[in-house]
Amino acid sequence: MASHHPIAVIGAGLGGLTLARVLHTHGIEAGVFDLEASAAARTQGGMLDIHQDSGQAALVAAGLHDEFRKLIHPGGESMRILDRHAVVRVEENDEGDGSRPEVDRGQLRDLLLSSLPADTVRWGRKITGVRPLDSGRHEVTTADGAAFTTDLLIGTDGAWSKIRPLVSDAVPAYSGLSFVELDLLDAEVRHPMSAALVGPGFFLALGDGGGFLAHREPDGSPHVYTALKAPEDWLATIDFAGEGANLAMFDGAELGRAIATHPGDTEAALAAYEQALFPRSEASATASATSLDLCFAHDAPQGLLDQFASYNRANRPTPTARPGTSVGRSPAQSWPDLRRAPANSCGKLSIRRARR
Structure with missing residues (x-):
């Protein structure tokens, strides 16, 4: 006989775990199902600015x-563009007072996992099918x-979600950019010039239709x-998400709070949740696509530099720059997705519910 879970979350990524944790703090338990064999089955990617x-x-x-x-x-x-x-056009130091600190994605996921009861996540449970039942159950x-x-039934299982087709015919679309990912291990000894070029934080070197993006691991x-x-x-x-990861967590938290209230x-919970979700997702996806075009335009990184200059003119005097460089901090609203390629529309929560 099939077991029953009043709330089932498919996918133990940041969004699904945040949802489960917020529900747990309100005394509502959910079952989380993930295809990985265990929490340690693979590395979880690089750094995230939260x-x-x-x-x-x-x-x-x-x-x-x-x-x-x-x-x-x-x-x-810290940031270097x-x-x-290979001319440094923008350089900033991390003064420790920023609003988007960097953390290791794997460590953040471990924090969420450790905050849940041990039996919350069912590992090694790859979803192969979903069938509607009576009374709106599945x-x-x-x-x-x-x-x-x-x-x-809540899908937080990424771009190729098994749950999304139940609520939408949208499928992931290729952005026109591909990324090759690598780590420079023991860089100070084996790759000292590259390590010095990247600097201590976030690094971009952009040109027409390509470039390098990097950050320092802990x-x-x-x-x-x-x-x-x-x-x-x-x-x-x-998968090269930044704002996508932030919004997946925020969406999960908002859904958990809506269910609890x-x-x-x-x-009623889902109606309240979706009223803010859809405009937020559309705005984020639009900004993300715009940022992608900006970063890899034919004159890159000029469009990005223009954003810095415009913000500095509008908000404060331009800081003193060393010869040959431009310095400035971009506004939060114009910098959400330049630090990562967009994946905002791939991680949204897909929801099917019982109607009673």
Whole structure:
């Protein structure tokens, strides 16, 4: 006989775990199902800048913000932008007072996992099918032949979600850019010139249709992404999310709070949640696509530099720059996705619920 979970969350990424944690703080338990064999089955990617108004707000709702602060990578908000001739055009130091501190994605995920009861996540449960039942419930089958039913089915399982087709015919679209990811291990000894070029924090070197993006890991290794405009069949694109991760966490927290504040009325909870979700997602995806075009335009990084200059003129005197460089901090609203390629529309929560 199939087991039953009133709330089932598919995917144990940052969004699904944040949702489960916020529900847990309100005394509402959810089952989380993930295809990985264990939490340690693979590395979780590089660094994430956690935004004050989304990712950090979600951690506050989850009661984990103080623990999160202990994970911050000192110096991670330093930034250096080069043009295609390797001329430094913008350089900032991390003064420790920024609103988007950098943390290791794996450490953040471990924080969320450790905040949940040990049996919350069911590992090794690859979803192979979903079948609607009466009263709005669903039956979910997994690769091991098991099945369970649920009243509220939530998909937080990424770009190729098994749940999204139940609520939308949208599919991921190739952005025209591919990324090759690499780590420079023991860089200070084996790659000293590259280490010096990248600097202590975030690094961009941009040109027409390509470039390098990098950041320092907590162990000092530069984590590098090589970007190239290429045909879709040239290379599979790498998940390179930044605002997507922040919004996945924020969306998860908001959904958890909506469910908790509408006890016994799932429809009202989802209606309230979706009223803010859709405009927020559309605005973020639009800004992300604009940022992508800006970073890899034919005159890159000029468009990005123009944004810095415009902000400095409008908000404060331009700081003193050393010869040959431009210095300035971009506004939060214009810098959400330049630090990472956009994946905002790939991680949204897909929801199917029982109607009673």
